[in-house]
Amino acid sequence: MDQTDWRILAELQQDGRLSFNELARRVTLSAPAVAERVRRLERDGVIDGYRATVNPGKAGLPFTAFVQMRCMLGRCLLKTTAADEFPEIVEIHRLSGRACTMLKVRAASMAHFEGLVERLGEHAELDTHVVLSTPFEGRPVSADAIRARPVTPSEGWTTS
Amino acid sequence: MDQTDWRILAELQQDGRLSFNELARRVTLSAPAVAERVRRLERDGVIDGYRATVNPGKAGLPFTAFVQMRCMLGRCLLKTTAADEFPEIVEIHRLSGRACTMLKVRAASMAHFEGLVERLGEHAELDTHVVLSTPFEGRPVSADAIRARPVTPSEGWTTS
């Protein structure tokens, strides 16, 4: 993962349909050279796919919320039901701490959202956070984040 | 947004690099017909882009967390600093309720994450949730979610 790889990732995260020719031009390399790098990134799983991004609001799902679940023993959502039963769930994360799961959900209306919360409530205690607006989502992964480590723990402390 | 549009969206969310030819074959339409539909979806903003999906772990950012911020007056993150200062933040959502903001952040290490939390702590009280694993993320937006409204509020209640 050198700097050229990061430039390629930046371009492809911004436009996943760039041709090797155009991509090569942007990172000042030849087409075969970028093609080989892209294939390596794909093979290593750094790039794990190419997707069209859908605007949920325009597609009829204007409501977004985060739902934290504190699952009741033996009734955890992930154990008892397939996620297919809840197409409104667009993300599931297992958490440390008091809540066992964080969900991101999308709904077509408040009534829809209310019904969803009722169904989810059968599996766990819920802590619901309705999203008012989202300044951004899906910001590209960049080398900047890896470099940004301004505050270091105190000397002698153990870290990972 | 008829059923054909949804089939197109499903295919393009799964593989954003499909050619019109291949896409046409999958939704049993001709190439010019799908091309016109895709362009309409793009023009209307239903499709708002095409992106390569990067695996954050493979790219050097294996730690994910959600951070809820209860911003101190006049020091709200979004008002006082550009988000550029925190490349670790991959999502920002404004929330209703006690917390004013939900962040999704990615870090290279625990030490990195610790530093990030310290920097963010200057802007707000934090409620941090470390992600252990994520069963899925970025599930395609589908017509199923819009159709799924099993529980309806009681008769006569006002809903939106």
Next chain:
DNA sequence: CATGAAAAGCCTCACCT
């Protein structure tokens, strides 16, 4: 919305630096 053809652009290979 389908068909078919023409033109453009793309990928990739072999070869070389």
Next chain:
DNA sequence: AGGTGAGGCTTTTCATG
């Protein structure tokens, strides 16, 4: 590891029905 050039092919986009 990367550049060049040519070959062959797919894709796109018209025209027309």
